[in-house]
Structure formats: structure tokens, C-alpha cells
Amino acid sequence: MSGVYRAPAFVFALLFYGVFLTTKAQTPTPSPAPTPCALRSNTSCAECLENVTCLWCTPTKQCMDYPVRNILPPSSVCPLNDARWGLCWVNFQILIITMPVVGGVIIIGLCVCCFCCCKCERIGNKREEVQVERQTRARNSRQKAKRTEMQLRHDEIRQKYGMAKDNPYARMNDH
Known part of the structure; x- marks a missing residue:
């Protein structure tokens, strides 16, 4: 019985020790201070844009x-047509035009998806309602048929024993 408890305890100790070692090994190292953007002038666009805070003018x-x-x-x-930020091949003028278009396409796509999902759900609900209504009608017709069958059986039994009712409003004592 003690062997059953040793394996999970050993695995837990191993995991705890591994987590402890990895967290201790991940001590943050200070990153070197980025060179100011002005010192990267007269170099290349790629070298300038290595720093995210820099802007390159072509x-x-x-x-x-x-x-x-x-x-x-x-x-x-x-000028916006000559300014570069982030990537050397994208200027601000193209960025200003494409970002709203891409954002608009994404928003319209999400709206269409939501509309289609809601419409499909409504169609599904209508189908369910029609199916439930069909089942209810079928159940009611079966009940009516059973009721009629029982009534016929009862009438046959009444006739067999001479208790047939000619007048449904007549009292039972009169027979």
C-alpha cells in the first residue's frame, strides 16, 4: 500500500523541484539601453526601425x-508618403488608407456572421416548433382513435349485458 503513495509523491516532488529551478534560473537580465533615434540618421531604414519608437523619413x-x-x-x-514606421516598405499614406478598409471588412464580416448565426437559429427554432406541432397533432389523433375504440368496446359490452343506452340522457335506474 505504501508503494501506491510513493509514486505520486515522487512525481510531485520532482515537479516542484523543476518549477523551483526554472523560476530561479529566469532572473531578469538588464537589456542594453537602446541608442537614440537621432544617432541612427544617415544609415538605413531597417537599422533605424529596429527601435520601435523611431520614425524614418526617406x-x-x-x-x-x-x-x-x-x-x-x-x-x-x-510627408506622409515618405514616412516609414515599423516596416520600411509601408508608408503612412498607404497605412492610413488600408487600416480602415481592413477594419471595416473585419467588422462587416463579423456582422454578417452574427446575422447568419441568428437567422440559422431562428430557422432551427421554427423547424423545432413545426416538428413539435406535428407531434402534438399526431398524439391528439392517436388519443382520439383510442378514445373512439374504447367507446365502441364499452358500447359492445353494454349491448352484450343489455345495458345499452338508447338515450344518452336517460338515467341508468330506468333500465
Whole structure:
């Protein structure tokens, strides 16, 4: 019986020890300070955009800090068609046009999916209602047939023993 409890205890101890060692081994190391964007001017676009906070202006070959106070960089800093951020092959003008279009397509797609799901659910509910109604009608017709059959059987028994009712409103004592 003690062998049964040893295996889970050993596995638990092994897992605990492994977790303890991995958390201790993952001590954060200080990352080197990124070089300022201005020092990357007159280099390449790829080298400038290694730092996410940098903006590359193609005609002047300047690397500058992204103007975070503005959503888009003003044209006094760099024209939108020549400004690069994140990727060297995407300029802001294309980014401004494509992002709303892509967002709109995604939103319209989600709305269509929701509409189709709701419509399918309604169709499914209508089918269920029709099926339930059909089953109810079938059950009622079976009940009516059984009731009629029982009534005929009772009438036969009454006739057999001479208790047939000619007048359904007559009292039983009169016979």
C-alpha cells in the first residue's frame, strides 16, 4: 500500500523541484539601453526601425523619435508618403488608407456572421416548433382513435349485458 503513495509523491516532488529551478534560473537580465533615434540618421531604414519608437523619413534619410503627441506625424516633420514606421516598405499614406478598409471588412464580416448565426437559429427554432406541432397533432389523433375504440368496446359490452343506452340522457335506474 505504501508503494501506491510513493509514486505520486515522487512525481510531485520532482515537479516542484523543476518549477523551483526554472523560476530561479529566469532572473531578469538588464537589456542594453537602446541608442537614440537621432544617432541612427544617415544609415538605413531597417537599422533605424529596429527601435520601435523611431520614425524614418526617406528623402532626408533622417531617423527621428516618433512624435507621440500627434497620432500621425505632421508633414513639417516628414510627408506622409515618405514616412516609414515599423516596416520600411509601408508608408503612412498607404497605412492610413488600408487600416480602415481592413477594419471595416473585419467588422462587416463579423456582422454578417452574427446575422447568419441568428437567422440559422431562428430557422432551427421554427423547424423545432413545426416538428413539435406535428407531434402534438399526431398524439391528439392517436388519443382520439383510442378514445373512439374504447367507446365502441364499452358500447359492445353494454349491448352484450343489455345495458345499452338508447338515450344518452336517460338515467341508468330506468333500465
